[in-house]
Amino acid sequence: MTTLTETKTDFTSLIADLAKDGRAAQRKLARATDAEKAAGLRAAARAIRDNAKDILAANAKDMAAGEERGLAPAMLDRLKLDDDRLEGIASAIENVANLPDPVGEVIDNRNSPSGFGLERVRIPIGLIGIIYESRPNVTADAAALCLRSGNAALLRGGSEAIHSNRALHTAFVEGLASEGLPEKAIQLMPTQDREAVGAMLKAAGLVDMIVPRGGKGLVARVQEDARVPVLAHLDGICHTYIHAAADPDMAREIAVNAKMRRTGICGAMETLLIDASFGNGADVVAAIADAGCELRGDERAQKLDSRVKPATSEDWDTEYLDAILSVAVVDDIDAAMEHIAAHSSGHTEAIITDDDVAAKRFLNEVDSAIVMHNASTQFADGGEFGLGAEIGIATGRLHARGPVALEGLTTYKWQVKGSGQARP
Structure with missing residues (x-):
């Protein structure tokens, strides 16, 4: 992770640069096989286990800062990592690796009146922005789900978990790189400045979808300010x-x-x-x-x-x-x-x-x-629901509804197979 962007004040350019790198990495990821993506995730899980000492030390810094700031006990509990929770994070990544790959699934197959074949095929959405609070496990969960479904991810965690998120992200991409997958398929926002979030929300054409994970205030701000499609729920009444x-x-x-x-x-x-x-x-x-x-x-x-x-x-x-x-x-x-x-x-x-x-x-x-x-x-x-890990619950009427897992992180395209047809 470069330190240059830590001091950048042109957040529109920062997001454009991150998006450019992420989209390039996603194109490389699209060429990876099911087995290669699964192997990358298993390597990421191993790297988190191998780097447990560093990750827990980073989490201890966040916990100490949180206690000093007077975070509520419930917030501190969500923030806390220990050996058991870290093993749970690694196991969750392995569980995602074991899920069926949705990319390439044929969801419709028919012949047109003109005689050519039509297939509707699942494909990745592209670059997904994840904005979340407090829970460092979301760093790994979101990264695993995006990568397994062939998407690149731009992660922006809360400031209260900054050290934990960075340590988890470092280990995760170390695992990906060891299996030859592009490290920049999973990027962590290098700044906590709220203006960078605003630039991310307005990056239509660069970021393909935003998924907020957090409290009502965060989700409301994302839904109000975003110019990028948002997959979220505001309330659970x-x-x-x-x-x-x-x-x-x-x-x-x-x-x-x-x-x-x-x-x-x-x-x-x-x-x-x-x-x-x-x-x-x-x-x-x-x-x-x-x-x-x-x-x-x-x-x-x-x-x-x-x-x-x-x-x-x-x-x-x-x-x-x-x-x-x-x-x-x-x-x-x-x-x-x-x-x-x-x-x-x-x-x-x-x-x-x-x-x-x-x-x-x-x-x-x-x-x-x-x-x-x-x-x-x-x-x-x-x-x-048997979907494995979820990236969130969606209550909107378009694209995905309910628990959003791998299938919800895909869209589709039509593949047309002709034999020389020219439309009269």
Whole structure:
């Protein structure tokens, strides 16, 4: 990594230079075989293990700086690396290496009326910018997913993890180079200046896609300022609807899990909708309250348990990421879906019911990236979907939705195979 760019103030030129190098490396990477990319990732995992001492020493600097800055305990926990977490990072890279290569997959094959053959084939997107906060493991996860899918990556991590990110990146590209893959396929932004992020977001034609990983403030800024296509979700306002025909024990178990297993993840349930005809709503609400959750509800929900506080209009549109839950009693499935349409962020919704007709309606008519039947919203995760590591969850309507893994990091092109046709 050159130190010259550390002092550059022309951030538009800096991003142009990085993009030029990244795009050139991506063209070289496109010629690599499936086996060569997999070997490069396994070498990167070995290099991280071999350089564990240096990586952990770098992380110790970040932890000390974070404590001095007064970072919250949760932030420090996300930042911290130890032997077990570092082994987890290396293992995750190896898992990506073992995934099927999506590049070159034929996803459509037909003959045209004019007699030539048509194939729609998966190809890499190109140069992907990843902007993320605090978690140094994202450096390795994002690099591995981009490289496995034939993309180049331009990584920009948070300042709180600067030493950890640099050490992980150094080891990762050392592994790539040992297998003859281009080092500049995976670049780490050489400056933490926020103006460089702004230049990156406006680099249309140079950067092909931006993926933000972090809090609401980061994602909102990226979505507002970007002139490059963005793959992201802003909020995870996830709903669980307990239908009149729900099994009481299942409803209680799933509702408690959906909220309380991990309250700070984007797939955590933030609103519980209970059908007015479901006879065990009080038991479900009591179980969630007994688990230590603060409840805020409408008038009918308040009647189910004295611990339910009055909800405000803002509660229905809030991603708490905490042990707080909004609860509403709805008249029927139509009212439940109307509530979801009005307040959902398009992330994940679930219905609990033994009525297959109601379940089918919910799955077909609720327009979110992930819709579930008789399962906890906490399963909204690429690993749980069998996709391996994910680069994020997408809630937009174009390109990819839900957990974005290797397939979501590809686009396609048409290959036309003729035999001398000339259009009349």
